[in-house]
Amino acid sequence: SFIYQDLKNQYLGENYSLYAHYNFYFFKRNLMFRIGQGLAYASNPYDKVKNFRNNAYGSDILSTTYVMFNYKKEAIFKGFGLQAGVSIIHYSNANFRAPNNSTNTFAFNVGANYMLDYDKQPDYIPSTEDRKFTEKIKYNVVFRSGINESDIVDSGQYPFYIVSAYADKRLNRKSAVQVGADVFVSKFLKELIYFYSVAYPERNIDADTDYKRVGIFVGHELFINKMSFITQLGYYVYYPYDFEGRVYNRIGLKRYFGDKYFGAITLKSHGAKAEAVEFGVGVRL
DSSP: OEEEEEOSOTTTOEEEEEEEEEEEEETTTTEEEEEEEEEEEESSOOBTTTBTTOOSOSSSEEEEEEEEEEEEEEEEETTEEEEEEEEEEEEEOTTSSSOOOOEEEEEEEEEEEEOTTTTSOOOOOOOOSOOOOOOOOEEEEEEEEEEEOOSSTTSOOEEEEEEEEEEEEESSSSEEEEEEEEEEEEHHHHHHHHHHHHHOGGGOOOTTOOOOEEEEEEEEEEEETTEEEEEEEEEEEEOSSOSSOSEEEEEEEEEEETTTEEEEEEEEEETTEEEEEEEEEEEEO
């Protein structure tokens, strides 16, 4: 799907977004829930000389997510129907480059639809798939990496590395629950600690404070053929430097290649404050 948005602000400009999305249907397909993830082009990002007031977008390429609830009633009168709903659109570069305060848009929509073959309504065909599904506990190891920057403008982009290990248990064909641990090595945090120790001596921050973190998490995985959607909620058990709180969350997509190997693109955040987009590879045993 494609979204064009004029933000009606001379400093924010316009955004052009392209998404891959997936629809979930409820109540005989009258209610639709859509989640989309993609990339956006921002026409007027931050520039320290020309556009220093834009502290929302630090780069012209952004990560963007949108969710939509839509109620659709088809073929009300001779093939014509109505639909209406609400959407939330999020733009952020996930701290790829500062500043990154991001924006969220709440939008309402109303429209009409037309069914070409309205006089030939398809018959409902119930699923013949066996609902019972069992699978033993699986063990996963994932390596994730990428680059990001702290909220200090022009502090520099640095690589990060994450090693995750977790177990998952399939509840049915569509869902699995997870429990595991993460080890975070984020070089931007090392530079941020040093910056604050020098620039703000009154804070009494030791420049040699360990920048590594260790977290434990629980999660859920929704399987959609070879793709899956993951959500995880974690807590830092090793947290020598206070950075945006002990609780973190992760959402993203996985793509399986065969029965064991997978790739993943995930967004790690602290609440609504993104820390990084993570690119990962892993194995499920």
